[in-house]
Amino acid sequence: MAEIINHPQLLTKARQEIDRVVGSDRLVQESDAPNLPYVQAIIKETFRLHPIIPMIARKSTRECHVNGYTIPAETLLFVNMWSIGRDPNHFWPDRFVRSEVDITGQHFQLLPFGSGRRSCPGMPLALRQLPTALAAMIQCFDWKVISGVDGGDAGLVSMDERPGLTVPRAHDLVCIPVARLPNII
Template sequence: MIVFKTIGSTCGGNRNNNIAYGLERTMGELIHNPETMLKAKKELRETIGSCKLIEESDIDRLPYLQAVIKESLRLHPPAPLLLPRKARVDVQIAVYTIPKGAQIRINEWAIGRTNIWDDADLFSPERFLGSEIDIKGRHFNLTPFGSGRRICPGSPLAIRMMHSMLGSLINSFNWKLENDMEPKKMNLDKSLRAIPVELIKQSILSIINLINVFDKLAPLSLLHILCVEGLSSLIKHHEFTGKIHGALICRKAPPISHLIFTNDVFFFFVKRLR
């Protein structure tokens, strides 16, 4: 049985949701840099085919998509300051003396800037192509989830979900700004105000095939699905009546992030029950 639960409010309002924050910042950068979006689309089309959802097994075959996410997390770490540490004894590190009892916080935002990276203010996923740097805490110039014994315990799930969700968004839809705004005129400064985008539907899997895909998706209990306008009427009038349990449908969907704001999108969290 598949249970659909909306997470629109979570993605739209919970700033502590690292997956939602990472996705919205990445989508903002891709819309701001359409040439990068086209490269990611091309890789997805050539690797898995157009208008298909991303499976976990596809991730390793998508180096450019991985580079896009790494670059976004470098520029926009979900947690700019990592969890604090407290010195139990006096510690000498190079020329620095850390007294006993001092609280230390790692500035992940600063690590992603010019002292470590060339052209640090540019969104350039190409810097990670051919690089061994990952986001799993093994390379200290890119630790968005922390490192060591206190690394974020949810990072493996977050990494998988970010790749599969972002890849599905890119591969299933075309994106452009409202009112023919030029991408380079976008304001990517962090703020609480939404930046509207217009979502243009491509030919996407039918609802039947979309549900059948779940049996082939990654072995995760928590999956996701993007549904477009018309799902409500399908559930009410099509053969799915009585087969989809717990579906929460609203005609005016909440924004799924501060960069994605449209009445035509329904964003659902999917939990497969054994």
């Protein structure tokens, strides 16, 4: 939400998609998700730049060799997903619109739910819920920024992060939802 509030042209593009697929007489629902590729691309781009869990941890059970490095047995390893997702570091969901990159753990450049047998068991639930929740917020409301409340510049919300297990925002996202579809809310 914060990224698309700061990039109104992306919000407009997602809203045009939702208005085209869903219309303005009913609320977006789970079954609409496969028909909302741009909303899905926003979610992927958010996972890339703002992974909820920034580091994936593993322990080597035996010595192994990767790219000329020797990793001894019993070594705690951290895969820094936050850092991998920072190049390039500008928010541009279109990069995922026709991309084959998937987020279920097969493509190692984007692992928001980890990978392998210890990957996130909540992934199917999250991937069902997220597109509908995000699309409903875009479909039903305009989002008005209150300048200066969260440390952001005029008209923008701050994107500062603070350290933590889940990369929390440094400032709460504070904005005013303005209803835009009186027929359904």
